[in-house]
Amino acid sequence: GESVGLHLPTLSVQEGDNSIINCAYSNSASDYFIWYKQESGKGPQFIIDIRSNMDKRQGQRVTVLLNKTVKHLSLQIAATQPGDSAVYFCAESYNDMRFGAGTRLTVKP
């Protein structure tokens, strides 16, 4: 099968800084992408999604960027807070949804 999400395993940022979490996908036919946040001991929670006909989508303090040319997805978190500490993973979808392993974000006070 194809791999999803060549994530860096960990990312550490200072509180108040912006965070950028990257994700590479391998299926150029994927037309839907989604980001989830998973806090310790909890199930994944939806953050934001984007369809392939868009390059950028913004939510509350989060922005997802899609670069189809290089098959790259990123999640930007503005003014990172301690409550943002979690594992973040992307998923891509074509015939079905494929999840990446995730990046652990640690926010330092």
Add this chain to the structure above:
Amino acid sequence: EAQVTQNPRYLITVTGKKLTVTCSQNMNHEYMSWYRQDPGLGLRQIYYSMNVEVTDKGDVPEGYKVSRKEKRNFPLILESPSPNQTSLYFCASSSSGTRTGEQFFGPGTRLTVL
């Protein structure tokens, strides 16, 4: 409160002892899925259901069974658990399917098979 619940949250069992993990959602969602999460790997779908009495295999169905007799419940059954089924299991529900749209996940069930 809209939620997906799973029970038990933690389970230690022995090889071959049948077990059931329950999953229930109160959002009237048609779609429900079971996933397993293993270190270094993304979520992998075990089984999914598009509606009552309609279930289908996901990517890793071997060793698992499911049933969907009611819309709100989607239990996962391990008839004869083996150590390679030690994992963290998540149930999820959705109104839009499993290919697009938000899925609502339960809190997870950590299973250890000795």
